[in-house]
Each structure stands twice: as structure tokens, then as C-alpha cells.
Amino acid sequence: MLSLILPGPSTVRAQIPKSLDSLEIYVQTHTPTDTNYVIALNELGNLITRKKADYNRADSILHRAESIARRLHFGRGMYRANTNMGSNYFLSNRPQQTLESLRKALSIAEDYKFDTRTIARALTNLGTAYRKANQYEQSIEAYLRSLRMQEQYNLQPRNEDTYNGIGLTLKDMHRPHAAIGYLQQAFALNQAQKNPYGMAICEQNIGKCYDDLGQPAKALSYYKSARSHAKEAESELLQSDILVNTGLVLRKLKRFDEARQAIEQALAISRKQENQSAMATDYFNLGQVYEEQKDYKLAERYMKQALALANEQDDKPKIAIYTQGLADLYGGMKDFQQAYVYQLERNQKIDSTTTIRTNAEVQRLITKYATEKKEAQIKLLRQEAQLRQQETQRIQLLLLGSILLLLLVAVGSAWLLNRSKLRRLEEAQNLRQQIAHDLHDEVGSTLSSISMLSGHTDRLLSQNRPESAQKMVQKIYTDARQILESVDEIIWTINPGNDSLHRIALRLQEYAQPLMETKAIDFRFSVDASLDRHPVSMEVRRNLYLIGKEAINNLVKYSQATQATVRFELKERQLQVVVEDNGRGFVQDAINSRNGQASMKQRAEAIGGSLNIQSTPEQGTRLVVTTSIT
Known part of the structure; x- marks a missing residue:
């Protein structure tokens, strides 16, 4: 890789x-x-x-x-x-x-x-x-230090390799959907810098994620584009790596002749460059193709060549993989004595307890980073409140100096300023209460669960029960991911930089796209370009986003649609958010008690708007949120 x-x-x-x-x-x-x-x-x-x-x-x-x-x-x-x-x-x-x-x-x-x-x-x-040395805890720590520095000093453009590295770490942690988002950001940065080498690497890694998600057609399209950019960069080594991954996907699709051709092209490049590490990878993958075709003699020959090269380089991760591959091969050949020998050798190279602890520590670092980021946002809000208060005090001093010239105007101005100050204080207090409420509801209980699960994991490890401990760790991963998503939504909601309808639309698109892909829904998203000129309050932003999120969730879970559309439209100073699908629909009389309609309606009314849902069985559903904007 x-x-x-x-x-x-x-x-x-x-x-x-x-x-x-x-x-x-x-x-x-x-x-x-x-x-x-x-x-x-x-x-x-x-x-x-x-x-x-x-x-x-x-x-x-x-x-x-x-x-x-x-x-x-x-x-x-x-x-x-x-x-x-x-x-x-x-x-x-x-x-x-x-x-x-x-x-x-x-x-x-x-x-x-x-x-x-x-x-x-x-x-x-x-x-x-x-990350290359499989030291994921130190890898995450270094990446997050870099990302903090880039955010602290607002370095633009961001370093594409930071996003690429985080994406690959998430992929290694079996979170390909999240990984794709970071890898796409890295690709966009490389594209802006006209760096075909970096573009090829990002496309290859995105292809691997789609391969993990069981979407081989998408994986192959990314590999094809990646190879084109690798040729543009004149990197034969990268072309070889892409060809290997292309061969792996083709093998999964049972297109064995094409798979063998791709891997043999990669092997020719590796031999030309005398790159023994790449040659070992190519030999092993070629052996697996022959194994799928039941040509066990050639499969055994190539896999043994791969293992010999890995042993020469003392490449322990590859030795473990190739040893397991030979054990599986001999099992398929009914040569159980040889299969046992290689399986025993493989098991001696694995320390599952260490792997569990390392993965848990990586997740702890990511959670810690998200928490620190949240605390930094709160600190920034407090600093901004102090600056506003100091500015107000300076204005009041100037007004006091003008009282001798125009008493009535000064009194009226003071009254207006005091009312404005009270409103700002009320808004700040409401914001603090909202943040505290969100943190308690979204994060507090989940952190308590993680704490309890961590203690139980330690007990299971001390009892030498790594399989049970692994299940606990997977639960910790799931809970920690929920915390990351919740904290990210809270931060996004309070960030003044998101005070536009256009940013709300982009946020919903980022949320909806991967969900639609999992259901193979043809998804279209359109936004009126003029929306970017209209700022909105935190309350409007939060409620619009949550209504859209609930509607998209319902669409993905229940509609069985093949096509879906989300539109943000501006009509005569009225914002309309439309969510449509061609799914199975439902009976109108039954919607009051399902799919969170009551909650969505309350949120629409809270921002002075309305919610209208139209649905007919087998003819799809149309949801429209309408509200006025200034």
C-alpha cells in the first residue's frame, strides 16, 4: 500500500x-x-x-x-x-x-x-x-497534532496527506464510509494543486474502500482513473500497485483471465524495478487467482515464491498473511498435515490481545481529539462574548460624553443599547444551556457506557478471553463513532461560519449521499445559488438540518425507492426544502403516528414555518418544509 x-x-x-x-x-x-x-x-x-x-x-x-x-x-x-x-x-x-x-x-x-x-x-x-509500521496509536496522535496545528493557524489549503492518512486509518478500522469522506477531501486538494501522483493515490484508496463495501464496479472505475493519473505522473511503481488492486477486484468478480493479466502486468513492472516487496505481493495474488481456478500446483508455486521473498526481507506482516494463505490452500487440497503445519506457524505470529488494545487506544485518541475540538469552540465563544462586552462598554463611555450636548438623544440611545445588551446576554445564556443540554443528551450517557465497557474489556482480557473482549471493543467503536458524530453536529451548529442556508444544504448533502449509495438510490441534490446570501440563526439552522436528516432517514429506511431528490428553493422570500422519492408511499391517515412527523412538524413551527407531507401508496412521497427568510 x-x-x-x-x-x-x-x-x-x-x-x-x-x-x-x-x-x-x-x-x-x-x-x-x-x-x-x-x-x-x-x-x-x-x-x-x-x-x-x-x-x-x-x-x-x-x-x-x-x-x-x-x-x-x-x-x-x-x-x-x-x-x-x-x-x-x-x-x-x-x-x-x-x-x-x-x-x-x-x-x-x-x-x-x-x-x-x-x-x-x-x-x-x-x-x-x-501507520506503515502498524503503530496506529502513534500514527493517529501525529495526524491529529498536524490537524490541530492547521486548524489553529487556519492554514490554507489544508495538507492533503493529513486527510489521506486519517482516511486510511479509518479504513483499517473498518469504517470505509467515513474513510471515503476524508479521501475525497485529499483528492480535491491534490486536484487543486494539479498533482496527478497524489490524485492517483487518493483514487486508489477510495477504490479500496468501495471494494470493502462490496461495490466492485465503483472500485474498478476509481482504479481506472487512478492508473491514468499514475501514468501522467510517470510512476511505474504506483501503476504496479493499482494493477494489483484491479486484479483483486476482478478475482472477486470471477473474471479470472482479466485478473491474471492485470497482476502479471504488475509483476512485470516489479521485476523490471527489482522490487522484491512488490514481487512478493504479486506472486501471492497470482497464486490466489490460480487457487480460485483449482489449479493448485501453480497456486502452491507462486505462494511459496511470495513467502520466500517475504522471509528474505523479514517482512513479518506479509509472512503472516502468506503463511495463512498456504494453510488455506493445503486445506482446499485436502493435505491437512501441511495445512496444520502452516496454520500453527501462522498462529505463533499473532498476538490478538495486543491488537485489541492497540485498536482501543486508537479510538480513545480520536474521541479525545473530538472532545478537545469541542472545548476549543466553547472557549472561542467565551472570548467573543468578552470582546462584545468590552465593545459595549466603550460605546457607553462615548454616549456618556455626549449627554451634555443632547440629553434626550443620549437617554434614548442608552435605553436602546441596554435592551440590545440584555438580548445578547439572553442569547448567550440560551446558547450555553443548549450546548450543555446537547452534551448531556448526546455524549454523557454514551461516555458512561464506554467507561463501563472498557472496564469489562479489561476483565475479559485478564481472563484470557480475547474473542469476548473483541466484541466489547466493537461496541466501544460504535459508541465512540456516535459521540464523534454528535459532537461534530453540535460544533457545526454553533459555528458562526455556517450561518447560511447554502451551508445547511451542503451539510445535508454530505449526510445523505453515503446513505443513498448503500441502498443504490439514484440521488439528486439541488440548491438555489442565491441562498448563500441569506444568513440564518443557529436555531433555524439546527431545526432545518434535523428535519432534513429525519426525512432522509425515513426515505432510506422505509421508502424502497430507486430515485430520490432533495431541493433547496427560494420563492418570493420563502424557503422551500423539498424531499421527494418514487418509493412505495403510504396511506395519509397513518402518518400522524409514524416516522417522527410530529417532531418534524414541531421543529417547522418553532422556526415560524410549516410542514406538508403528500404520499400515495406505490406513487412515492413528497415532503415540503416552508419558512420565511429575511
Whole structure:
């Protein structure tokens, strides 16, 4: 699995060439006495890694760049050399050296007091290295430190690798729907930067998520686009990885000839580059294709070749996978003695208790980050309230000075200001009560449940009952995910940046899209462009979102529709939110007691609007929320 590890902002001068051949000539014909030479070496090493996969030569060039940069006290050159070395070690499957290089890069960035964006990028790179080494707790911690820094300093555009890394971690935690959202954000950032290499990686990872969700057609479409971008980036190594994943999906679809062709193309690239790690992956996947076709002799040959290469590299995760694969193969061949030998070897490499504890700790870190983010929002609200109060006091002082000139006007102004202040205080108090109520209802009980389940998990682990403990951990995952979603909704509701109807519409679209996909519903979403000019209060925003969310949930659960539409329309200063489907409908007289209609109607009335539901059996349902806007 490839992940993007790129250096920070470039300081490459205009006279340094860009192409691989031109850089080769440049470093051969120039004297290594200035920073330009260091920059050229870094560019050359990075290109040799990505386009040639000649990892040993790239390593030698990058060490030379670091040595010259150190002699010149060129901090940026030292940082880039270590970052590029980390990328080189990452792609050549040397996780420990990857970690060492990227830790050193972060230390250099901090010691030389680099800009905040570079330090945040160095943290993201380190998170990717930890994830490659299967150290998910440290990986999540590094990613979240980077994300906090980007949010604290409002760095724009955001680092695409941070979102990509979080997405892949969520995928590893069996949350592909959530992962796709982060990976799509990473793709959009790469697309804006016209980075085909990064676009290819994001598309490949999205394809893997759809593969996990059992949607092979979508997975193949993303792999096809990813390979096109990998060709544009001239990265044979990435093309090889994409071909392997294409072959895996085709194998699931029983399209064995196509699967074998794709994997053999990947193997040809791996052999050309003498990339033993990739060759091992290709051999094993080719063996599995032959196993599906009952050609056990070829399957055994290729799987053993894969295991031999993994043993040569001491790649423990691959050794465990390939050993299990051979055990399953011999079981299918009815050679139970050999199957037992390989299964026993596989079991000796697994520590399920450690895996359970690691996954639980990763979830704890994500929950902690969400809580910290919520606390930061509350702190910001308090600071804004203090600033408003100070501003009010300054205005009052100015008014007092004008009393001698116009007493009646001053008294009237003071009365208006006091009334405005009282209204603001009431609004602040209501906001605090709303936040406290939401936190208590949405988060408090679930956290208590997680605490109890965690204690029970510890007892199960101490009793050597890892399977039961795993079930508890899965429940903790589910509860923690609910907390994340609830806290995210609370934060979104109180964020002043979301005070527009257009933002409400986008939020509902993000919520509805994955739900519609799970039911294979052809979903269309339209928003009147003029809505972005209309701010709305927190109460209106919250109620509109919850009405839309309830309507979408009902549509997905009960309608059995194949088509659905959500529209935000502006008609004569009236906002209409329309949710329609072509589903089975229902009898109008029965709707009062089902599907949360009473709750939706109360919310519509709370914002001065109305709710109208029209439905006919077998002819679909149409829900319209109407309210006035200023």
C-alpha cells in the first residue's frame, strides 16, 4: 500500500532543471559549494525514488545532499534530504529507517523554527510512517497534532496527506464510509494543486474502500482513473500497485483471465524495478487467482515464491498473511498435515490481545481529539462574548460624553443599547444551556457506557478471553463513532461560519449521499445559488438540518425507492426544502403516528414555518418544509 510522503514548500530556484536527465547533467557539471546544488540533489533523489525505484542509488544521493547541507548550515536542505530519505525507505518497505528519517526531519524543522505549515507537514509524514509500521496509536496522535496545528493557524489549503492518512486509518478500522469522506477531501486538494501522483493515490484508496463495501464496479472505475493519473505522473511503481488492486477486484468478480493479466502486468513492472516487496505481493495474488481456478500446483508455486521473498526481507506482516494463505490452500487440497503445519506457524505470529488494545487506544485518541475540538469552540465563544462586552462598554463611555450636548438623544440611545445588551446576554445564556443540554443528551450517557465497557474489556482480557473482549471493543467503536458524530453536529451548529442556508444544504448533502449509495438510490441534490446570501440563526439552522436528516432517514429506511431528490428553493422570500422519492408511499391517515412527523412538524413551527407531507401508496412521497427568510 502506497501513501504520499512529500517534502514541504519548495525553495527550488528557477535555474535548477526539473527533468530527471537534466538534473543528472546538472549535478555532474556543477561544484557542490552552494545551496542550489543541495536542492538539485534532493530533487534528483526524489525523482529516482518515484520514477525509477532505484532505492539504493536514491539513498546515496540523498545522504550526500544531507552532508553538504549540514556543512553549509542549510536547514531547509537538511530537512528535505531527510524527508526524501523517509519517502525512499517507505516505498522500499523499511519502516524503522522511515521512522528515524522522518523523526529527524521533524526535529530539524522545529530546531530551525520553520514555518507552521512545514512543521504540520512533517507531523503528517511522521503519522504516515507510524501507520506503515502498524503503530496506529502513534500514527493517529501525529495526524491529529498536524490537524490541530492547521486548524489553529487556519492554514490554507489544508495538507492533503493529513486527510489521506486519517482516511486510511479509518479504513483499517473498518469504517470505509467515513474513510471515503476524508479521501475525497485529499483528492480535491491534490486536484487543486494539479498533482496527478497524489490524485492517483487518493483514487486508489477510495477504490479500496468501495471494494470493502462490496461495490466492485465503483472500485474498478476509481482504479481506472487512478492508473491514468499514475501514468501522467510517470510512476511505474504506483501503476504496479493499482494493477494489483484491479486484479483483486476482478478475482472477486470471477473474471479470472482479466485478473491474471492485470497482476502479471504488475509483476512485470516489479521485476523490471527489482522490487522484491512488490514481487512478493504479486506472486501471492497470482497464486490466489490460480487457487480460485483449482489449479493448485501453480497456486502452491507462486505462494511459496511470495513467502520466500517475504522471509528474505523479514517482512513479518506479509509472512503472516502468506503463511495463512498456504494453510488455506493445503486445506482446499485436502493435505491437512501441511495445512496444520502452516496454520500453527501462522498462529505463533499473532498476538490478538495486543491488537485489541492497540485498536482501543486508537479510538480513545480520536474521541479525545473530538472532545478537545469541542472545548476549543466553547472557549472561542467565551472570548467573543468578552470582546462584545468590552465593545459595549466603550460605546457607553462615548454616549456618556455626549449627554451634555443632547440629553434626550443620549437617554434614548442608552435605553436602546441596554435592551440590545440584555438580548445578547439572553442569547448567550440560551446558547450555553443548549450546548450543555446537547452534551448531556448526546455524549454523557454514551461516555458512561464506554467507561463501563472498557472496564469489562479489561476483565475479559485478564481472563484470557480475547474473542469476548473483541466484541466489547466493537461496541466501544460504535459508541465512540456516535459521540464523534454528535459532537461534530453540535460544533457545526454553533459555528458562526455556517450561518447560511447554502451551508445547511451542503451539510445535508454530505449526510445523505453515503446513505443513498448503500441502498443504490439514484440521488439528486439541488440548491438555489442565491441562498448563500441569506444568513440564518443557529436555531433555524439546527431545526432545518434535523428535519432534513429525519426525512432522509425515513426515505432510506422505509421508502424502497430507486430515485430520490432533495431541493433547496427560494420563492418570493420563502424557503422551500423539498424531499421527494418514487418509493412505495403510504396511506395519509397513518402518518400522524409514524416516522417522527410530529417532531418534524414541531421543529417547522418553532422556526415560524410549516410542514406538508403528500404520499400515495406505490406513487412515492413528497415532503415540503416552508419558512420565511429575511
